[in-house]
Amino acid sequence: MERFSIDVFTVSSKAFFEQNPVVQKPDTEIPKLQDVLKNLNKSINRELGRDYVNEAMGVLSLIQSFLPSTDEALVQKKAEFLDDLKKNLNEALNELDCQFDSIQNNLDQCLSNGVLESVQQSLENARAEVIAPEEDNRGYHKILQALCKNNGSYKSKNRQIDLNNCLARPMKNNINEEFSIIFSVNEKTEKSIQEHLDKFSIIQRNKTYARSSMFHHIQNFIKTQETKLKASCSREILEKKKEMYASIETTIKTKMTPCYEKAAKVKGTGSFMKMQKILTETIESLKEEMFSEVKEEVLKKFKTLKTVIAI
Known part of the structure; x- marks a missing residue:
């Protein structure tokens, strides 16, 4: 318009x-x-x-x-036109597929770095920020218990603590910059999915037909459908971006839930230290497996996006 x-x-x-x-x-x-x-x-x-x-x-x-037509020249022109469309479609899809593979490789590397940092830093961060912060143990005992009862998160009027978020931070820090490039809408680059989606077309720009031609109208129709499809794909890209990012914390929460449930049941003398021990030992034992699963979950969702957009 x-x-x-x-x-x-x-x-x-x-x-x-x-x-x-x-x-x-x-x-x-x-x-x-x-x-x-x-x-x-x-x-x-x-x-x-x-x-x-x-x-x-x-x-x-x-x-x-x-x-069907008896005009042999028109029949030949139709066949050439359809062959061109098929050829252009295959070339455009192959190009998009290659770009997705390149983007996925970059994302994979960022996630691998995130796994390494998470394994190294997760327990230290968790202890300093959530499990054993430097404050009055008597008051914090109730907070930690409430956190375990609420699957790792605690929120009051003046305070918010989330162990899942704390554990997810190194992974998020390692992919934030890459995510902002991959899913950029305004500042599009060769690493941006939207950039390659915008370029996608099965209509050759240098091949035009007379305005009254049947092929001209077909080209306009295809362009209109491409525009609609691209708009739908753009919405799907944003939704999958949200799902991928949210899956980092969701996967950690799922892995930690049995630990939270176990710690929440602890009562009596020494319960505070017992809760701390359960949380600490669980993170130590799960960290390599947990963060590897986080990586695989993000990549799985990215591959799903690829099948929606590029295949």
């Missing part, structure tokens, strides 16, 4: 609807604004009508292209 610009009106609806106005109706600027809105509505309707006609012409031309 074409861009438009309008003047800024300092309207007064109260003065416009008064029975005995001090200000005359034209001076309220409401009539001017009404004219602008009417013209804008007409413009939008013209755009919608043109899009509808173009799409209808494309569908009719596509149907026509499959009808």
Whole structure:
């Protein structure tokens, strides 16, 4: 749709609807604004009508292209046109597939670095921030117990503690920059999925047909469908990005849940130290397996995105 610009009106609806106005109706600027809105509505309707006609012409031309013909030259041209579309589609999909593989390799490396740092830092971070922070043990005992009862998170009016988030931080820190590049919408680069999606097309830019040609209408129809499909894919990319990022913490929480349940049941004398020991030993024993699973879960979701977009 074409861009438009309008003047800024300092309207007064109260003065416009008064029975005995001090200000005359034209001076309220409401009539001017009404004219602008009417013209804008007409413009939008013209755009919608043109899009509808173009799409209808494309569908009719596509149907026509499959009808039998006695014109050998036209039959030959149809076959060449369809062959070109098939060839372009395969080339565009192969290119997109290669780009996804490259992006996946970069993501894999970032995740591998995240696993190494998580294994090295997770227990130390957890102890310092959540399990055994430097504060009054008597007050913190209840907080730690509440955290275990709530699967690793505690929230009050003045405080929020989340062990799952603490454990996930090294992994997130290692992929944040790569994520911002891969899923960038505004600053697109060769590492951006959206950049390659925008470039995707089975219509050759240097091959055009006369405006009255059946092939011209088919090209316009395909372009319209590509635009719709790309918009749908863009929404899918954003959703999968959220799922991938959330899966880091979700996977950790799932692995730690039996530990939380066990610690939450501890009562009596020395229960605070027992809870700390359960949490500490669990993290130590699970860390390599847990963070490797985090990596695999993120990559699995990325591969799912690839099958949706590039295949």
